[in-house]
Amino acid sequence: YNTHTTTNNLPADEKYYSNGETAHLEHGNLEKGQNEEVVAAGASLHRGLKNRHITMISIGGVIGTGLFLGTANALRDGGPLGMLLGYSIMGTIVWSVMNSLGEMIAYLPIAGGHISLAARIVDPALSFTMGWNYFYNWAIVLPAELSAAAVLVGYWTQNMENPINNGAWIAICFVIVCAINFAGSGTYGEAEFWFASIKILTIIGLIILGIILVAGGGPDHNAIGGQYWQNPGPFVNFMGPPGAWSQFLGFWSVLIQSAFSYIGTEIVAIAAAEAKNPRRSLPRAIKSVYIRILLFYIVGVLIIGLLVPSDDPALNLSGVNAKNKGTAAASPFVIAITRAGIPVLPSIVNACLLTSAWSAASSDVYTASRALYALAVNRQAPRFLLATTKRGLPWICVTISAAFGLLAFMSIGGATSGQVFGWFANMTSVCGLLTWMAIMFTYIRWHKALKRQNFDRSALPFKSPLQPFLGWYGFIMCNIVILFNGWAVFTVGNWDVATFITSYLPVPVFLILLFGFKFIKGTKMLRPEEVDLYTGVDEIAAAETEEPKPKNFFARMWWYLT
Numbered sequence: 001y002n003t004h005t006t007t008n009n010l011p012a013d014e015k016y017y018s019n020g021e022t023a024h025l026e027h028g029n030l031e032k033g034q035n036e037e038v039v040a041a042g043a044s045l046h047r048g049l050k051n052r053h054i055t056m057i058s059i060g061g062v063i064g065t066g067l068f069l070g071t072a073n074a075l076r077d078g079g080p081l082g083m084l085l086g087y088s089i090m091g092t093i094v095w096s097v098m099n100s101l102g103e104m105i106a107y108l109p110i111a112g113g114h115i116s117l118a119a120r121i122v123d124p125a126l127s128f129t130m131g132w133n134y135f136y137n138w139a140i141v142l143p144a145e146l147s148a149a150a151v152l153v154g155y156w157t158q159n160m161e162n163p164i165n166n167g168a169w170i171a172i173c174f175v176i177v178c179a180i181n182f183a184g185s186g187t188y189g190e191a192e193f194w195f196a197s198i199k200i201l202t203i204i205g206l207i208i209l210g211i212i213l214v215a216g217g218g219p220d221h222n223a224i225g226g227q228y229w230q231n232p233g234p235f236v237n238f239m240g241p242p243g244a245w246s247q248f249l250g251f252w253s254v255l256i257q258s259a260f261s262y263i264g265t266e267i268v269a270i271a272a273a274e275a276k277n278p279r280r281s282l283p284r285a286i287k288s289v290y291i292r293i294l295l296f297y298i299v300g301v302l303i304i305g306l307l308v309p310s311d312d313p314a315l316n317l318s319g320v321n322a323k324n325k326g327t328a329a330a331s332p333f334v335i336a337i338t339r340a341g342i343p344v345l346p347s348i349v350n351a352c353l354l355t356s357a358w359s360a361a362s363s364d365v366y367t368a369s370r371a372l373y374a375l376a377v378n379r380q381a382p383r384f385l386l387a388t389t390k391r392g393l394p395w396i397c398v399t400i401s402a403a404f405g406l407l408a409f410m411s412i413g414g415a416t417s418g419q420v421f422g423w424f425a426n427m428t429s430v431c432g433l434l435t436w437m438a439i440m441f442t443y444i445r446w447h448k449a450l451k452r453q454n455f456d457r458s459a460l461p462f463k464s465p466l467q468p469f470l471g472w473y474g475f476i477m478c479n480i481v482i483l484f485n486g487w488a489v490f491t492v493g494n495w496d497v498a499t500f501i502t503s504y505l506p507v508p509v510f511l512i513l514l515f516g517f518k519f520i521k522g523t524k525m526l527r528p529e530e531v532d533l534y535t536g537v538d539e540i541a542a543a544e545t546e547e548p549k550p551k552n553f554f555a556r557m558w559w560y561l562t
Contacts, residue, residue, distance in 0.1 A: 047273075047274055047275060047276050047278075048184060048185040048186030048189065048274060048276075048392070049185055049186070049189040049271055049274050049275040049276060049281075050189065050276055050281075051276070051277070051280070051281040051284065052193055053186075053189030053190065053192065053193055053271075053275075054189075054268060054271060054275050054278075054281040054282065054284075054285050055281070055284065055285050055288075056189075056192055056193040056196035056197065057189065057192050057196070057267065057268050057271055057285075057363075058265070058268040058285040058286075058289065058292075059196050059199075059200065059292055063196070063199045063200065063203055063292075063296055063356075066258075066260060066261025066262070067203065067261060067296065067297060067300055068202075068203075068331050068333070068349075068353055068356070069330050069331055069353075070257060070258075070260070070261050071083065071261075071300070071301055071304050071331075071332050072315050072330050072331065072332050072335075073257060073315070074086065074087070074254045074257050074258065074301070075304060075305065075308060075310050075315060075332055076236070076310055076311075076315040076316065077236060077238055077250050077253045077254055077257070078235065078236055078238070078250040078251050078253060078254035078310075079232070079233060079234050079235040079236040079247075079250060079305075079310045080228060080229055080234055080302075080304075080305025080306070080310065081229070081234035081235055081305070082234070082235050082236060082247065082250045082251040082254050083254050083301050083304070083305055084298070084301055084302055084305060085251055085254075085255075086251055086252075086253075086254030086255040086257070086258050087254070087258045087261075087297050087298060087301045088298055089255060090255055090258040090259050090261075090262055091262070091293040091294070091297055091298060092473075093259075093262075093436075093473075093474055093477045093478065093481075094262045094265055094289070094293060095289060095293060096440070096470045096471070096473050096474030096477075097265070097266060097436050097439055097440060097474050097478075098265055098266065098286055098289045099286060099289075099464035099465065099470060100439065100440060100443035100464055100467070100470060100471050100474060101114060101266055101269050101286075101439050101443070102282060102283065102285075102286030102289075102462050102464060103443070103446075103457075103460060103462050103463060103464040103467075104117050104121075104442070104443060104446050105117070105268075105269045105272045105278075105282060106278065106279055106282040106283050106286070106460070106461040106462040107279075107460050107461055107462075107537075108120070108536065108537070108540070109272035109273055109275065109278035109279070109282065109540060110272070110273055110536065110540075111273040111370075111373065111374055111377050112131070112270070112273070112370065112371070112373065112374020112375075112377055112378065113266075113269030113270040113271075113272055113273070113370075113374070114130065114266065114269050114270075114435075114438075114439050114442065115127055115130050115131045115134060115270075115371060115374040115375070115378070116374050116377065116378060117442055117446075118130050118438060118442050119378050120531070120532055121442050121445050121446050121449065121526065121531050122441065122442050122445050122525060122526060123518070123523050123524065123525045123526060124378065124380070124517070124521065124523050125514050125515075125517040125518040125521070125523045126438060126441075126442070126514065127378055127380065128375070128378075128380045128513065128514075128517045129438070129510055129513040129514040129517065130435060130438045131371055131372075131374055131375040131378070131380060131381075132375065132380075132513060133431050133434055133435060133506070133509075133510055133513070134367075134368075134371040134431070134435055135368050135371040135372050135375070135401075136428070136431060137368075137428045137431040137432055137435065138363075138364045138365075138367040138368035138371065138401075138428075139364070139368040139401055139404040140404065140407075140424050140427075140428055141360075141364055141428045142177075142361055142364035142365060142368065142401070142402075142404050142405050142407075142408075143404060143405055143406070143407035143408035143410070144408075144428075145357050145360045145361040145364060146170050146173050146174055146177070146357075146361055146405055146408035147166075147170065147408045148357045149169065149170070149173040149354060149357035149358060149361065150166040150167075150169040150170045150173070150408075151166070152350055152353050152354045152357060153166075153169045153354065154166065154169075155329065155347075155350045156347070156350070165412070166412050167409055167412050170408045170409060170412075173357070173358060173361065174402075174405045174406075174408070176358060176362075177358065177361045177362050177365055177402070177405065178365070178402050178405075180362045180365075181362060181365045181366055181369070181398050181402060182393070182395070182398060182402075184391050184392070184393050185271075185274040185366075185392070185393070188362060188366050189271075191359075191362060192359060192362065192363065195355050195356070195358065195359035195362070196359065198352055198355050198356075199352065199355070199356055199359070200296075202349065202352040203296055203300060206300075206303075206333045206349070207299055207300060207303050209333075209337070209345075210303035210304070210306070210307050210333065210336065211303065213307060213336055213337075213340050214303070214306045214307060218340035218341070218342065219340060219341045219342060220339075220340055220341055222340070224306060224307065225306075226306060228305070228306065228307075228308070228309040228310070229305070229306075231309075232309055232310055232311045233310075235247035235250060235251070236250045236310050237250070238250030238253055239488070239491060240491075252484070252487070253488070255481070256481060256484070256485050256487075258297075259429070259432075259433060259481050259485075260429040260432070261297075262297075263429065263432035263433070263436075264360075264363070264432070265289070266435065266436070266439065267363060267366075267367045268282070268285055268286075270366075270367050270370045270371065270374075271366075271370075273370075274392070278540075279461040279540070279541070280461075282461075282462065283461055283462035286462060286464075287462075304332045304333065304336075307332065307333070307335075307336035308332045308335050308336050308339075312335060314329075314335045314338075315332070315335070329346065331349060331353075333349065334346045334349055337349075361405070364401075365398065365401050365402050365405070368401035368404070369394060369397040369398040369400070369401040369402075370394070370397070372385055372394075372397040372400060372401060373385060373386070373394040373397045376397075380517075384396065385397050385400075423498060423501070423502055426502040427502050427505060427506050429485075430482065430485060430502075430503060430504070430506040430507070431506050433478055433481055433482050433485070434482065434506060434507070434510050436474070436478045437475060437478040437479055437482065440471055440472075440474040440475035440478060441475055443467075443468075443471040443474075444468060444471045444472065444475060445525075445526070445528070445531070446531070447467055447468040447471060448468075448528045449526075449528040449529070449531035449533065450533070451528070452528035452529050453528070453529060453531070453533060455533060482507065485503050485504075486499060486500055486502075486503025486504055489503070
C-alpha cells in the first residue's frame with residue numbers, strides 16, 4: 001500500500017510528509033508525534049483476535065435479542081409488510097455505516113477504532129464526544145444485559161414454589177463475563193466465536209423451521225402460506241383513524257425500532273487494534289455484512305410475518321402476557337412454535353437467548369473498556385488508564401467497565417431504582433445512533449481528505465462502493481432517525497415526560513460535550529489537506545503476516561477453525 005504523497009502545494013507548517021511525520025498545528029489539535037503515540041499505544045495491545053474471531057464479532061453484533069424478541073413489537077405495530085420494509089431500509093443504513101467505517105479502519109486499524117479516527121480526521125472534540133458517548137452506551141447497557149439474562153433464567157424458574165432470587169443469577173452471569181474479559185482478547189474472541197455460532201445456528205434453524213411450518217409441515221399440518229398478509233393484512237393501523245397515514249406511522253415505528261436492533265455492528269472497529277492481519281480480516285468481514293443483513297434480518301422478518309398474524313394477542317406483552325416479556329415466550333418464532341403444538345423447542349430457544357445475553361454482556365465490557373482506553377490514548381481521559389498487563393490487557397479499563405455491571409442489582413432493588421435504571425438504559429439506543437452519525441461524518445471528511453491529497457482510493461485495503469454518496473446517505477438517514485425517534489410523544493394524548501427525556505436528552509448532551517471541549521481546548525476541525533493519512537501505515541503493514549492459502553477442503557476447514 002505504497003500510496004505516500006507529499007502535499008508540496010501546502011504551506012510548510014501544514015504539510016504531512018511521506019515518512020509519517022506530522023506538522024505542528026497551532027490551533028489546539030493534535031501535536032506533532034501524537035498520532036505516532038496512538039499507534040504505539042495500539043501496539044501495546046496484544047493482537048490475539050484471529051480471522052474467525054473478527055468475523056464472528058461482526059456477526060454477533062448483528063444477531064441479538066432485537067431479532068429474537070424485538071420483532072414481536074415490530075410485527076404488532078407495523079404488520080408483516082411494514083416490518084419487512086422497516087428492517088430492509090434500516091439494513092441499507094447499516095450497510096452504509098459498515099462500508100464507510102470499513103474503508104477507514106482497514107487502512108488504519110488503530111487503538112480506539114472510530115474514536116481515534118475522529119481525532120485524526122475531523123477534530124479531537126468529536127473524538128472526545130464520541131468516546132465518552134460510546135463508553136456510556138456500552139457501560140450502561142451491560143447491567144441491562146445481565147438483568148435480561150436473569151429474566152431468561154426466570155422462564156424456567158417462575159413456576160417454582162420458592163424461586164431463586166434474580167440477584168443470584170445476575171451474580172453468576174457477572175462472574176462469567178468478568179472471567180472472559182480478564183482472560184484477554186484471545187479468550188474474548190474465542191468465547192464470542194462460540195456464542196455467535198450458537199446464535200447463527202439458532203436463527204438458521206428457526207428460519208428453516210418457519211419455512212416448514214408455513215408449508216404445513218408442523219404437527220397440526222396447517223399450511224399457513226400467505227394468509228396473514230391478507231387477514232389481518234400487510235399493514236397495521238397504528239395510530240389515529242384507519243387509513244394510509246395510520247399505516248405509514250406503523251411502518252415508521254418499526255423503522256425506529258429496527259435501528260436499535262442493529263446497533264452494535266460497528267464494534268468490530270474497536271477490535272481492529274487487537275486483530276491479527278487486520279488489513280485482510282476486516283475487509284473480509286465488512287464485505288459480507290450485506291449477506292448477514294439479508295439472511296438473518298430480511299429473511300428472518302419475512303418468515304415471522306408469514307408465521308404469526310399481527311393481531312395475535314401473544315404479541316402484546318402487557319397485562320396477562322407481561323410475565324413473558326424478555327423471555328423466549330415473547331419471540332414470534334416461539335409463538336408460532338406454540339401455535340403449531342411443538343413441545344420442548346421453546347426451552348431450547350430460551351437457552352440460546354441466554355447465551356446471547358452472555359455474549360452481549362461480554363461484548364459490552366470489551367467495547368466499553370477499549371473505548372475508555374482510546375480516550376486515554378488520545379489524552380481525553382486520565383493517563384493511568386493506559387496501563388496494560390504483559391499480555392496486552394488494559395486491566396484498569398476492564399475493571400472500571402466491568403464495575404458498571406453491579407448496577408444490574410438495581411433492577412431487583414425496588415420499583416423506583418429499577419425505573420431510574422431503565423431510563424438510563426433506554427438512552428443508550430439514541431447514543432448508538434449518535435455514534436453512527438459521527439462515523440458517517442468522519443467518513444465524509446475522510447473522503448474529502450483523500451481527494452484533496454490526491455490519494456488513490458484503489459490502493460486502499462478495502463474500497464467501499466458508491467462513495468461519497470453512500471456516506472451522505474447514511475449521515476442524513478441517521479439524523480432523520482435521531483430527530484424522529486421519539487415522535488409518538490408529540491401525538492395527541494401520548495405525551496410522556498420519561499419517554500421524551502430518554503429519546504432526546506442524549507442529543508443536547510452530545511452537543512454540550514462537543515462544543516464544550518472545543519471551547520476549553522480551542523480545537524478546530526481539520527481541513528482536508530491537514531489530515532494525516534500516513535502515520536503508522538508502515539508499522540501496520542510491517543506487522544502483517546503472510547497467510548498460506550488452503551489447498552483442499554480439510555485445509556480450508558482447519559484454516560477457518562484456527
